[in-house]
Each structure stands twice: as C-alpha cells, then as structure tokens.
Amino acid sequence: MELQFSFFKKLIKYVAKILLPLAMATGILWWMYRDFAWDDFREALAHDMNWTWMWLSFPFGISAQVLRALRWKQVLAPMGEHPRRCTSSAAIFISYASSLVVPRVGEVLRCAILRRYDGVSFTRSVGSVVTERVIDMAIILLLSVATVLFQLPVFIRFCRQTGMSADSLLGQFTTTGYLVTVLCLLGILLTGILLIRRFSVAMRTKGLLCDLRDGLLSVAKVDNPALFLAYSVGIWLSYFLHFYLTFFCFGFTASLGITVALVAFVVGCFAVIVPTPNGAGPWHFAVKTVLVLYGVEATQAATYALIVHTLQTLLVAALGVYAVALLAVVRRKGIPETQNNQ
Secondary structure, eight states: HHHHHHHHHHHHHHHHHHHHHHHHHHHHHHHHHTTOOOOHHHHHIIIOOOHHHHHHHHHHHHHHHHHHHHHHHHHOOOOOOOOOOOHHHHHHHHHHHHHHTTTTTHHHHHHHHHHHHHOOOOOHHHHHHHHHHHHHHHHHHHHHHHHHHHHHHOOOOOOHTTTOOOHHHTTTTTTHHEEEEEHHHHHHHHHHHHHHHHHHHHTTTTHHHHHHHHHHGGGGGOOOHHHHHHHHHHHHHHHHHHHHGGGGGGGGHHTTHHHHHHHHHHHHHHTTTTTSSGGGHHHHHHHHHHHHTOOOOHHHHHHHHHHHHHHHHHHHEEEEHHHHHHHHHHTTTTTTTTTOOO
C-alpha cells in the first residue's frame, strides 16, 4: 500500500509539472485570442508577411544556442571537464526543445547528456549551469536598466503629447488583464521557491556541495575571460537579432525602430521566466502590450506575437530533433563516453 501511494504521489507530481504550465499557457492564450479574427491571421501569414526576414532571423536563433554551448564548454574546462563541441551543442538544443514540454527540465537534462556521452561530472555541470544563469540574469538586468533610462524621455514625451497619465494608462487594463499579470508574477515567484527548495535538498550531500561549488566558481578560472565575455555578448546579441529582424516581416512593425524592439525584447525576456512552455502566453501578452503602447493596433500586435512565437518555437523543436539524431550518430560510431575530444 505504501509503495502504491508513493507511486501515485510521484505520478501526480510529474503530471502536475506538465499540466499546470500547459494549463496556464492555454488559459492566457485563450483569453488573448478568444475573439480573434482567424481569417485575418491566415491572410497575414499567407500574403501579408515578408518571409525573407523571418528566414534571415533563424540563423541568429541557432547561433545563440551554439554560442551558449561554446561558453558552457569554456566554463567546464577549469574543472578538468572537456566535453566535445558536438555533444555540448546537442545538449543545449535538446534542453531548449525539452523545455517546450516540461518547463525548466532542460537545465537538468543537458547536464545528464554530457554525463552520459562525455563522462562530465553531473554535479559540476549543474553548478556551471547555475553560474551561467546568474550571469545571464545580470546581463538582462543591465540591459533592462539601460533600456529604461534610454527610453524614459520617450515615455515622458508620449504621456505629455497624449495627455496620458500613469493612472489612465493602467486604466486601459481590464480586470482579466490584471489577473493575467498577477498570475505571471505568482508563476515567477513559485518557480523561484521550487528552485531554492531543490537546491537546498541537493546541498545535503557534502560531495555534491563541493562539486556545485567548483561549478559556481569555475567562471572565475576560465582561460580567456575576453572570449567568455565575447560569448556572453554574442548570445544575447543573437537573441535580440533573432527577435528584431521579425519586425520587418510586417508593415505595421517594420517602421517602429530598434528601440521599440529592444523594449519588447527586454519585457519578453522577463515574461518567459513564467514556467510555461517556451513562455507561451506570458510572452504573447507582454509583447502585445508593448506594441500597443507604441501605437500598433491590438489585433495586429496579437497577430505578430502569435506568428513570431509559433515559428520560433518550431525552430527550437527542429533543433531538438536534429540533436537527438546527432547523438544517435555519435553513439553508433562507438565514441567512448569519457573521451575528451576537443
């Protein structure tokens, strides 16, 4: 009886990890697109959209993940861990693709892949992932502050020209809009609590603590700090260009400019912290809100968010499929799992 209870408890836990984020994403998307004109959407996708710019944006989505793999490989090197480039890239591709199904699972999965194929210490790689995330968050915060300061005169001028105060701007939000915002913030808070809880449980093992410490401090021991900085800047520049180039796919966003894209990009980065598949729902809501603030009609803004997010998600999924095939080839060639081929 006790074993059965334990089994069902674990089953419910794993199902909740999949269904709750999916339910949140579905609920937000349903609310946003419940009265959407789908005929106009199909027309925009088939005839109004400039596909050339979308195709041009895809290489930057790929380069962001490749650069992340190269930076991760560099962080692992001071600990004596030398995964192959192909394995590191495949691990990153699969981590992003798997998070489309179960949010945040990719961070653990990519460490497990390096352990299986290249013999990299799992706990050390987890520590390095935590370090990466801290650095990425610092970059996002710096970018956010710079964006706010740079755009502050624009916001002030916009309010003066339109006579719009902060109260009237907030008054444009419906009750459901406020509810969605609160749910997103609660989702971010819950994710933080779960991560802290998991980390505290893992810290009970002394050996694990040492490996995690090594992983966290490895960034201070990288052989080429300038290269590490270049990788970090390249990652986020690629992410931004992956997003910004899609502005030129539509006539109603092509003339908005790079600063508007930067604001939408930063707001979208915070939206994807909410644990839904690839930020689905919160990202749409955040980007649409920014575009409407800059004068884009609400239906057009919603169309942009839906098309761009869908196509970029398909790219992530395709890279994941490619990575699975790549690892199958690596395994078929009989390459030893502990081989440290540069």
